[in-house]
Amino acid sequence: MVLAGFLILMVSWGTQFSFSVFFAPLARDFGWDRASTSGVFSLSILLFGVGSIFAGRMADRWGPRHVVAAGGILMAGGLLLSSGTQSLWQLYLFYGVTIGLAVSAGWGPLAAAVPRWFPAQRGLAMGIMSIGISVGILVIPFLSSHLISAFGWRFSFAILGLITGTVIIGSVFLLKKGPTPSEETPGGKGLAPVSPLSPSTKDWSLTEALGARVFWVFFFGYLLWCTGFYMISVHLAVYGIDLGFSPAGAALAVSLIGGGSIFGKLFMGMLSDRIGPQKVMVINLVLQGLCIFGLILSRNPLPFYLFSALFGFGYGGTGPQIPLVVAQFFGLPSLGAILGVLILSGQIGGAIGPLLAGKIFDLSRSYLGGFFMGGTCVMVSSLLFFLLFFLLRTPAKISGGEKGPVFKSPGPG
Structure with a gap:
């Protein structure tokens, strides 16, 4: 199960993050502005x-x-169609629409399934599976950069389509449906506490979760994090080119995000099982915000690559904690649906961030303002997730005037 998730996330997220290295040749060939x-x-x-x-x-x-499986078919088809793009609206349709829907079919279902199969080691299991994302970001953008240099962006899109379709469809046969309640723990007694944060006293429906105060703190914290994170992820390579790096050298910075996140997921996955996912999230969000400010000041290769790698480390330590926190706040039966809504909040931020940075650049011919806003968003996100500690001590208010369970405060770290 974890191996299949690793492979699926590797090719799907690696391909999605490769857009950063397609950015410059697409804008150059068609004369499009950055927004x-x-x-x-x-x-x-x-x-x-x-x-x-x-x-x-x-x-x-x-x-x-x-x-x-449906996501794998969509991704392969979208990339193959993108290779024949002749105008902007076609790329919006073939890549923007199709690839977005394809990637959504991977992360949410897998993130909901793995905690059910490994209740006693959720942090480690999610960390290992999510390393697939990191390996994909490490390898595929760098590979795409060399393919583009040698054969052009059209051929590169087509090759990525064939690779992703083959790997995803092949990996699907290793996936399993969720375990029965008796399989969720070795003792067959259902979900056991797995971290310093005690689990919810009941399983929440999506409707109940939408009425909870803690849900909306999570919603806006996730939105702000993704605003800053995706802003950097999309514009980092072209920012590097603006600083004077070669296309391959700028693509290396994107790959270092993936490389750094491997270590972040391994180390922070184990730390999460010891001190709890909330504390791990706050630590890594602060690190990412500081690294964005560091990238603003970078003008030489050493700080540019160092802050890129540390930014990736923080990213790797943050992402796998999200389904863990959600599972422990709201239970497992509706985890997929609740995660889906929260993922939407993040992607709203992820849509705003790159557009905002591109528009600010088109107006000012600089990324300074955009990146500063991105770093600020991530730091505010860390503050919101820190506030969850205080919400745990009070009842969560549910729509209709009812009160949800009282969440217990984390134990000593």
């Missing part, structure tokens, strides 16, 4: 969020296999 070009990725991210709601619901009902 219009980054809008393709923004649309993809937004539809990733919308699709995650439906993908999560379908996975809760039928298991992840059919949902992920």
